[in-house]
Amino acid sequence: MNQGDNGGPRDAAALALAGERVLLLPQKAVYWPRLEMLVIADIHFGKAAAFRSFGIPVPHGTTNENLDGLDTLIDATGATHVLFLGDFLHARASHAAATQAAMLAWRRRRCDLVLTLVRGNHDKHAGDPAEALGIDLVDEPYTVGPFSFCHHPDIDAPGYVLAGHVHPAYVLATRSDALRLPCFVVGPARMILPSFGSFTGGYTVKPAPGERIFVTSGEAVHSVR
Known part of the structure; x- marks a missing residue:
């Protein structure tokens, strides 16, 4: 990730x-x-483990992939605080020993980092993260300065809302081809972030009046509407 002027x-x-x-x-x-x-937003730790607990053959390694992605961004930005907009854990099966061990090892390496979780719908079913992870747990809306951090985008909140839950994606189409990419949906009173998790899928959205769409290729962000 290169630094700009x-x-x-x-x-x-x-x-x-x-x-x-x-x-x-x-x-x-x-x-x-x-x-x-x-x-x-929506990192969904342990989703693959939850699927495997039901006998569904899905890839291993998604927890470490998500943690590596966090490391890359923390190092690139110099962040001292990571705030999760809900759905930190996917299900009760996310408390599997291997998943928890990877997360705790990461936390030991990042012990000075402030972590905050705005509880989402999956978190309520999965249960709170392990206390040893040292995560501050809050309910939505969680307001800091002009922003209200939420999981659900349509919640009544006093500030400009940053939310997840939807896993938004947008289709870029030509006459002969189409490409579906994760996107940020930016409106006058709220922004919906794409799902950060590596095994979470996406929901195709159409912008409402006054909303802008920013797609990400994984290498750059582009405004398309």
């Missing part, structure tokens, strides 16, 4: 929201430079 990554999209400068990152996250805060 404005102090942010060159491959990010800088926006002014609610009087604050934020960066939309190609790795499907938002960075708030003033508070050195990285905002992540």
Whole structure:
């Protein structure tokens, strides 16, 4: 991730929201430079383990892939605080020993990092993360400055809402081909972030009046509407 002249990554999209400068990152996250805060939606730790517990053959290694992705962004941005917009854990099976061991090993390496989880619908079913992870647990809306951090995008909140839950994706189409990419949906009163997790899928969205779409290829963020 290269640094641009404005102090942010060159491959990010800088926006002014609610009087604050934020960066939309190609790795499907938002960075708030003033508070050195990285905002992540729908990481769904342990989803693959949950599927395997039902006998469904899905890939191993998604937990480490997600943790490696977090490391990349923390190192690139200098974030001191990571805020998760819900669905940190996917299900009760996410408490599997191997999943928990990987997360605890990561936390020991990142012991100085502040972690906050705004509980989402999957978190309520999965149960809270292990206390040893040292995560501050809050309910939505969680308001800091002009922003209200939520899991659900349609919740009544006092500030500009940053939310997840939807896993938004957008289809770029030509006459002969189409490409479906994760996207940020940016409106006058809220932003919906794409799902950060490596095994989470996406929901195709159409922007409402006044909303803008920023797609990410994984390498750069582009405004398409």
